[in-house]
Amino acid sequence: MNQLAALYPSFNQTTRIILATFKWIGLIPFDVECISLKLQLRSVQQIQFSYKWILMTVAFFSAKVVIVAIFHQQVFFTYYAVGLINDMLKYIGGMVAIYITLVEVFAQRKDHVHMYERLTSTDLNKLVFKLRQGKEHRKCLKRFNFKFFALLATILIIELRIFLKIITYSKQWRNVWVTNFPMLSFLRLRVLYYIFTVDILQAQLTSVRVQILKVCETMKLVKMWHPNSKQYRQTVDKVCNSLIYLKQCYTDIWFCHFHHNQTTGWSICFIMVSYFVQFSSDLYWLYLTVNEKATDGYGEIILCLCPAPLLICAILYSTERCMEVSLSP
DSSP: OHHHHHHSOOHHHHHHHHHHHHHHTTSOOSOEEEETTEEEESOSSSOOOOOHHHHHHHHHHHHHHHHHHHTHHHHSOTTSHHHHHHHHHHHHHHHHHHHHHHHHHHHTHHHHHHHHHHHHHOOGGGSTTOOOOHHHHHHHHHHHHHHHHHHHHHHHHHHHHHHHHHTTTOHHHHHHHHHHHHHHHHHHHHHHHHHHHHHHHHHHHHHHHHHHHHHHHHHHHHTTSOTTSHHHHHHHHHHHHHHHHHHHHHHHHHHHHHHHHHHHHHHHHHHHHHHHHHHHHHHHHHHHHHHTTOSSOHHHHHHHHSHHHHHHHHHHHHHHHHHHHHHOO
16 A cells, blocks of 8 residues: 555645646746745746747647638638637637737746745744744645646546547537637636645745734733743744744735736736636527527537636635635734
8 A cells, every 4th residue: 555655646746747737838937846845946046037838839829820710611610600700709819818828928027036036035934933834835735736636637527528529420519629629728727827826825824824823822921921031031022023024024925916916917817808708609509509409519518618617716716715814813
């Protein structure tokens, strides 16, 4: 049993795989890795930007746009005027969101680095009470690992179920699926990366809150000592130094939040708009299937509707959890 357990990847290894996936599709233009369940930049002194993955992603999707433009009759349902408009809006909206994302990653690369520098430099081990934040980071990364692979597996199962069904009776629908799948996969990974950074910020806020609560508990003990005692003065000095450092940590987190909005705001807005267009397009095809009283296709169209609301709910859950920590007394 222990030999089988040794074959499973550790949380450090799975987090490195996740970070590598984000990097390979152009979402992280520099080197960052997970060491001992804590994010670290490869070189803090001199960040080397890497644009090859961004360029490869741009080239890949640009080639797909050209292919779709040439073979549009084989890709879109041209014999349904409204359906053709819906599918074109769905595809164009997704491609615009992809290009906006890649432009944002390139344009905001320095803010992106500043966010990671602050995340990796905030170290609560420097406190005089040696209060550690490692536990919160471990919980955060483990929780995100589970969330990432659970969402990804669920979406892949849905997409595989759709593909295996449509490949048997609709060549046109198969072409639509092959055209949209890479685009939708990129947008979904962008959403997962957004959730990842939100969860990291939540872990930082939780760590600071835990340390403040521990300092408050220490101050309750201080009241039991005589104000002129040496122990009282030393402990009060330590508490003051800790509170000053925690204030600095909170300032770093606030700036991380600012840089996070700078580096992901526009792309997430466009992705949400594209999700609305995708959902509307799929609803139209569901309406058409019901209206024409088709004998099949209901299940596949309903499955097409599932991934977007699932990811939107995941974003709302992570952001609400982060907001609860920031507003908790």
